[in-house]
Amino acid sequence: MTRETPVLRTDPVQRLLGAATEAFAERGFHATTTRDIAGRAGMSPAALYVHFRSKEEVLYHIALRGHREARQIVADAPAGLATHAERLRAMVHDFACWHAGEHTMGRVVQYELDALDPAHRTEVVLLREQIESDVLGEISAGIATGEFGTPDAKGATLVLLSLCVDVARWYRPDGRLSPAEIGDLYGNTALRVVAAR
Amino acid sequence: MTRETPVLRTDPVQRLLGAATEAFAERGFHATTTRDIAGRAGMSPAALYVHFRSKEEVLYHIALRGHREARQIVADAPAGLATHAERLRAMVHDFACWHAGEHTMGRVVQYELDALDPAHRTEVVLLREQIESDVLGEISAGIATGEFGTPDAKGATLVLLSLCVDVARWYRPDGRLSPAEIGDLYGNTALRVVAAR
DNA sequence: GTCTATAGGGTGATAGAC
DNA sequence: GTCTATCACCCTATAGAC
Structure with a gap:
């Protein structure tokens, strides 16, 4: 039974x-x-x-699921945290950690986008822009309150998202750092990048 | 004539x-x-x-040339600069700038390695380790003199190399930032990441 | 050193039995 | 919904003329 x-x-x-x-x-x-x-x-x-219907449609379903999952990770991360520094740290921590733990999915999500049909690609790119907007919003808010010293919100967003995404390229399960350790390293790095006071 | x-x-x-x-x-x-x-x-x-001899051999020649070029960029960058901060800034600036300006070559060099024959792959990986060693050496030296406040030389090396490499993924010639501007952003980011005094 | 022609094998996708 | 068998096409690499 x-x-x-x-x-x-x-x-x-x-x-x-x-x-x-x-x-x-x-x-x-x-x-x-x-x-x-x-x-x-x-x-x-x-x-x-x-x-x-086709091999491409298989990729499309994977890309859609992966991007929705990643977006959820970033959106949920700052829940219950008060300061912009803690909120940004959590977002970068969780996003980097996800790319390590889910590096198999992450690699497909981040590096096989160009194989999608134009219409499918457009749909997935929308989800990417939402993630970017979540991070940019948090950094801009932190700058507005004076919590972050960087004058360049867009530059910091670019740097931090790029950093997290690239984890899927180099991460190996038998490597020196665990997903949680990568999350810690990247979360702390994020606060330096935005010059948190 | x-x-x-x-x-x-x-x-x-x-x-x-x-x-x-x-x-x-x-x-x-x-x-x-x-x-x-x-x-x-x-x-x-x-x-x-x-x-x-084969399609793979074409990739091998490109990968070898590209990695040698990249290594030279990093090795030459700190020439004539006195402080570890200025030397590291120059290395990250030039390496990021190269991945933007040479993003076509960069994309092949960074993302098609797994298509190489095992023997060819091993040879190219050696060049990658030399680049890593160059950056790690500079960061370690800066920590030793107290110029850099970070306690984690390996973590900082990982973060900075990853950042530069990922430029080849997202850079577009018609984008918001020029290769030189990316170099500036990334050079400054590097000093924050190592907590330069 | 370049070409045309082709060998030999693999690919995405479909037809039709069960 | 799964299978076996297969179509029509494309691939890497080679043969042989010039």
């Missing part, structure tokens, strides 16, 4: 999305074959096309 | 390497066909194989 495998893993769509995320992260979208995706999910190549 | 095209452009090897760099940067190694490379260089697909 017990269920050995979680429901998520028996749902063929979720199995295909998970398999594709791994394959895209390891070899890139173009170098990944539909046979590889289906094989990792324990299916024949044809089964993929029952659930998705 | 005048020469309309520079010698570099008439050398088929240089033409192929330039064409391949553009193609790899735009579409990635795996999505680029040898037909595309040869076509951009004004040749037939077969001509490529007179000068290179």
Whole structure:
């Protein structure tokens, strides 16, 4: 009567999305074959096309889910924190930490965007702009209250987002730093970058 | 008697390497066909194989040249500068600036490494470690003299190199910041990251 | 050193049985 | 909803003429 495998893993769509995320992260979208995706999910190549119209549509679903997840991370981070310094630290901490812990998803989300159809790409770029806006808003607010000494909110936003995104490129699970340690390092770095008083 | 095209452009090897760099940067190694490379260089697909053993060997030559160029940029940057702060600022300024101005080369150098043969990859990774060592050495020296307040030389090195590398991902020639402005922003950011006095 | 032609194999996607 | 079999196309790399 017990269920050995979680429901998520028996749902063929979720199995295909998970398999594709791994394959895209390891070899890139173009170098990944539909046979590889289906094989990792324990299916024949044809089964993929029952659930998705094309290989590109698989990437689209992954990119959409990943970006929504990332946006949520950034939006939820400052909840309950009072100062702009603590709020920004939490946002950068959690965003960097997510790119380490979810580096497989992160790599697909950040580096395979150009493989999307123009319409799908536009939709995903909107989510990216919301994340950027969240961070820019926090930094601008901190500058307005005098909590941050930097005069350049846009420059600081660019630097901090770029820093977090690049974690997905270099992070390795067997590396020197854990996701939590990366979050700490990056959260503290953020306060230096905006010259928090 | 005048020469309309520079010698570099008439050398088929240089033409192929330039064409391949553009193609790899735009579409990635795996999505680029040898037909595309040869076509951009004004040749037939077969001509490529007179000068290179394989598509991978073309990438290898680009990666080697790009990494040597980048290493030179970082090594030359601090020449003639006395304080560790000015030396580090120059290194980060020039390295970031290079990734913007040479973003086509930079994108290939930073994001197509995994497509190299294991032996070629190892050779290129050695050059990367030299760049890392150059920056770590400068930061450690600045900490030793008390010029930099950060206690974490490795963390600061990681942050600054990551920042510069990621410029190749997001930089667009028609964007808000010029390569020189990015260099300035990143050079100043570097001094904040290491807590320069 | 360049070309045209092609070998040999892999790719995304579909047809039709169960 | 999954499978086997396959289509039509594209790929890297090579052969051989000039």
